[in-house]
Amino acid sequence: MTEIVERQTEQTRKSFIGQRRTRVEDERLVRGLGRFVDDVDPPRLVHMALVRCPYPRARIVSIDASAARALPGVLEVLLPEDVLERTDPITILRPIPDAPAIMPRALADGEALYEGQPVVSVCAVSRYIAEDAAGLIEVEYEPQPFVVDVLKAIEDDAPILHEHMGTNVVVTNPRGDGDPERGFEESDVVVEDTFSINRVSGLPMETRAILADWTPGVKTLHVRASTQAPHLFRRQLAQSLRLPEADIRVTCDDVGGAFGLKLGIFAEDLLACVHSMDLGRPVKWVEDRMEFFRGATQARESVHQAKLGVSSDGLIVSYTNRYYVDAGAHNSPMGSPMLSSLMFQGPYKFPNGYVERNVVLTNKVPVGAYRGYGQPEGSFVREVLLDRAARKIEMDRLEIRRKNFIRPDDMPWQTIGGAKYDSGDYRACLDMAAETIGYEDVLLRQAEARADGRYVGVGFGCYVEMTGYPGSKFLGKHNAQYGAHEGVVVRANRSGGVDVYTGVPPIGQSTETAFGQVAATVIGLDPGNVRVFAGDTHGTPVNTGSFASRTLIAGSGAIERAGREVREKALRVAAHMLDVPVETLELEDSVITSTQGPRITFEEVALNAFYAHRMPEGELPGLEATAYYDPISNAFAYGTAAAIVEVDPESGEFTLERFLFVHDCGTQVNPLLVEGQLHGGIAQALGAALFEEIVYDQESGQLVNGSMIDYFMPTAADLPRIELGHTEVASPVTPFGVRGIGESGTIPPGAAVANALADALSPFGVDINRLPLTAEYVWRLLAAKQAAR
Amino acid sequence: MTETIETVRVSVKVNGEEAVRDVEPRRQLVDFLRHDLGLTGTHVGCEQGVCGMCTVLFDGEPIKSCLMLAPQADGHEITTVESLNGEELHPLQRAFKEHHGLQCGYCTPAMLMTALALGRRGVPLDREQLEEELAGVLCRCTGYQKIYDAVESYLAETAGSGGTA
Known part of the structure; x- marks a missing residue:
């Protein structure tokens, strides 16, 4: 088991971390008083x-x-x-x-x-x-002359977008280990396919x-x-x-x-x-x-040529993925996504691997970052192929995963893609997912349904997610124009509260609430006495921002440091005011109490610190601190999604009967907010898996469905009830043991649904190799199988 | 400017107060509410009646205010999210807060207006019906689940009270 490491703060005081608290942001937003x-x-x-x-x-x-x-x-x-x-x-x-x-x-x-x-x-x-x-x-x-198809754009006679480059391939980034080709030779079964991932839009409502x-x-x-x-x-x-x-x-x-x-x-x-x-x-x-x-930047479109070799006893011998990611017509500030490569290995260990990213220009809207940043695509390809390999060797799909998982005692684990997994128990999430969804029962029901002419299937998708950055040095090597850190100012005010200033703007991710919980815990106040002021470059320390599932990792580290400074100074000033040794003091619920008896409020101490009328020798006025925190490593979140579908093979239509997501994001600062983040990410993933696709006409190069009425973002009536479960292995590399949670939901749902469909239709021998999984696509797969008979 | 833009007088009762303005005939109702009356709680998302961000109550019924011109509202009553506002949260607003039924908050006023109308209608809804009722407003943050929970709890609370809670 992964050890839960010692925390940076020895927390013996009251903690608000882990509490299910409603949000401070809501007071303005439910009144329609947000300021967009x-x-x-x-x-x-x-x-x-x-x-x-x-x-x-x-x-x-x-x-x-x-x-x-x-x-x-x-x-x-x-x-x-x-x-x-x-x-x-x-x-x-x-x-x-x-x-x-x-x-x-x-x-x-x-x-x-x-x-x-x-x-x-x-x-x-x-x-x-x-x-x-x-x-x-x-x-x-x-x-x-134009080109809007990513594979056509790499052909020799394709029109070149930027003539000085002489090619539409911006770059080829390879990464590998072992001898993949030999690995395939040594494999008992090799499965391979070309997968098409749809171009979609993040589509914020504003x-x-x-x-x-x-x-x-x-x-x-x-x-x-x-x-x-x-x-x-x-x-x-x-x-x-x-x-x-x-x-x-x-x-x-x-x-x-x-x-x-x-x-x-x-x-x-x-x-x-x-x-x-x-x-x-x-x-x-x-x-x-x-x-x-x-x-506005679009996302995800890519073509993956992937190959997976396994032994007859279910061990992955070799896995390769050469993919072409559509960049659109030029760079966007954050495109194109990097993490299909870095995270291509997922939760499995294998000796031979190769991943190659080719970034390709097309005459389309530039591609940028979108929640998941390459991880949903890579995860989809790997998990679908793994199911296919399992079917070929007639091994249970859970069993093949359990056999290949990187285990808790393998950690830290250096991957072929270049990531270093910090900790985690991948099997625990899979087992919980299988048990909760009633895997064995579904298989029984599947057999009964088939006898009845109905097609039910269950599918799983596992993921490991890179959250945060492994430090500013790493970003420096990649020439990024920002660092991995966050900085905050924590300043006591004269009403006995604390103001926290951050450059992280409110984008729905509940930073004000979560930062408040952390600050209150570190200093020794009630969260109601902490106000977070966010997003104004006049008055907040220069920072990075809200992306890459990094805000809470880096931000909580900065708050922990600045908050501790404020707390320690408050105690020193209080010791002077009360004339007691500082070691005798504890700050909790806004009151500083000495074991020797005397007490004083945080408000009185703060007021005195600002007046500076009665300060210890050499102590400067004021009660505030600015601190930065630069992460020491990534934290890796992980989990398993599971889906049950029932398909009508006549029409290709199917219903998503159940959808379950079991995950581990380490310490949960606020479980209510964690659920919200997951729901939202999952909804976006299911949208991309089932409905959403930005279509360009190959002949005219025109955008075909560029309006809300033609682009099918899910409504409340389109999604199943989302079931959640979680384990909680604290990360040893982050403050408070947190792992990022903002993007997890987007990663494995597509694979889970695709694998459930393939399972339901296994009597037909259908192989799924694209998103979205529309009824038309399923119908075409089945029609092709019938025509081949 | 040398030419005078033709205007028409629009007189609307908004959240119980009479508002009279001279506007261009083509002024969208949502722009009238937001930029002429300063009621910015109602938002804009697509201007083609799909996303529902601009949902307000028109004589008590939810409508998409991007699909109506301000002069068409002349003589009618409009209710916006601001009608719920006071020192304490309205029970509907409280339900959204308690159930974490919002994240970025952009769709929230439209969801609230939709739910308010459902509460006033007072007709019991099963799960599927309620999802259909909420499907007129899109949300990209929440996956709808906690919105659903919030509205369901509000409707349960107001059942029998005619939505006056």
Whole structure:
């Protein structure tokens, strides 16, 4: 068993960590009093609208904006030549290793490379008029040869997107160990297939949005942004607008969902700022949903050529996955995802492995980060192949997994992909999932149902998830434009409470509540006496942001350090005030009590620290601390998803009868919030597994389903009741033993459902090799089998 | 500006108070509520009547306020999330908080308005019916489960009280 290591704080006081607490954020949000970007209408506000390229690729021959400029209410039209000289390309936050950066510009530079790329920008007194004006702008395009299919894009005669590169393959990143080919020769059974993963959208309910407000003369650009990382946003704006950072303030009060999609700045952000700087007025741009499907980063699309060799007794001998991931037309700040490679091994150990990532350009919307960041894709491919191998050697699917799991006493475990697993009991989650879902009973029911002409199946998907980063040095080696750490300011106020300042903005992840629980525990207050102020670059320490399942890992470390400093200083000041030795003091429930009898409130101590009227010799005024925490390693979350389906082989339609998810995220700071994170991630995974797919027409290169009515995001009526279970092995490498939880839910559901379908249809010998699992797809698989008979 | 934009007078009772404004005939009702009246609790998500973020009550019935023009609301009554607000949370708001029925909070006002109307209707709903009723508002954070729990508990609480709780 993994040892639960000693904690960084010896916690003997009252702890709020682990409590199921309702959220402080809710007080404003349930009243509709959150402050999202579009909720702020400053005086003299004007609005931006864009002209976007309607072709997958086109040269811009000429632009006539005269009618737009003549329209009453129009204040400015920006053509490419107006902004390209004045702005620098957008920097890449997470560059692709060994690859050239293909940085986006504010407007298309001579040629637009995807349907939806901004070509002209208009500012007017209302959004209505700005859109009218955009409609009056005549752009003459010369359509160019394009490619929207990732495998066609790597063919020799494919049109090259960026001619100076000479290829559409941005980079090939290989990684391996052992001798995979020999491993396949030595295997008793080898299964292989090509898997297609769908292009999907993270689809936050609030689209991208910005309010840029430049004050001429004073030279301050106050930006309200809908972003996951205000401090990174500020830095990128400074770079592309050629401004000193001091001129820029980024405020992020509430974000209506982000999911990886709101990382970094985009062309529209630069344009709004340029308009504001030209006009000296606040400029708002709120993306409409039609723009969203043509401009906001998309995700996941990839083709995986994978091969798995096993021995007749069920041991994995060799596993390889060469995959092609669609990057779209250029880099996004966070694309393309890295973790299909790093985490390709999953929870299994095997001697021979190889994974190769090929990043490929196509004439489509750029791909960015989306919750899971490559892990759902890699997990799907591996888990589906493993089930196939089990069927071939006639071994139970749980048994083959149990045989190959990395065991708790193997940890720490260095993977072929380059990860170092910290701890975990993978089998415990699988066993709990099998027991809860009633595996043996389902198999019995399956046999009965088949006799009855009905097709029931059960499937599992296991995962290990990288959460957080293994430290800033690691990111430095990858040339990332940020660190792995978080920093906070913890400051006592004069009412006896504590204010916590963090650059992590509220995006729905409940940071205010969770950070409050940690701070209250460390200092010795009730959480009700802690307020978290988040997301404003004026007043929060420079930090990284909310992504990569890292916020609580790094943030709790920073709070632990800063909180401890505040607590220790409070005790020193109290000792002086009470004239007792500091060792006799304990702070709990806002009261400092000496074992010798005297007591004093935290409020009195804080007030005195600010007055500095009665301080110990050499002690500085104030009661606050700034601290950073840089993680020492990743923590790896893990678990098993299980699904039961019943399929109608006539139509291909199926129902997801049960869905279960058993996981381990280490110490749970707040189980209520953990459940919420899982539900949300699972819903997104099931959406991508069952319904969602962004489709481009191969002939015309056009986006086919770019609206809410055509893109099937699940509603309340589309999802099964989600059952949850958990184990709790504290991570030895993080403060408080936490593992990240934000992304777990997205990873194994697709595999579990696909494996359940394959199980249900095993009499037909159907092999599943793509997502989404639509009724049409299932029907086609069955029809092909029948035609072959 | 040289030309005068044509406007029409719109008189609406919003959360019990009369509001009168001169607006462009094409002004969307949701923009009227948010940007002319400053009631920003109602949100916008797709402007084509699919996502439901802009759901408000129109003469007591939930509608999507992005699909209605402000002049069409002339003479009618609109209820928005702000109608629930006081020092203490409304029982419906409390149910959402207690059940963790929200994360980013963007869809929450629309969910609340939908649930408020269900409570006032007072017709018992089974699980499937309730899911269908809630399907008019999308949520990307919660997977709906805790929203469902919150609404179910609220409806149980208000059963027999005509939704006045």
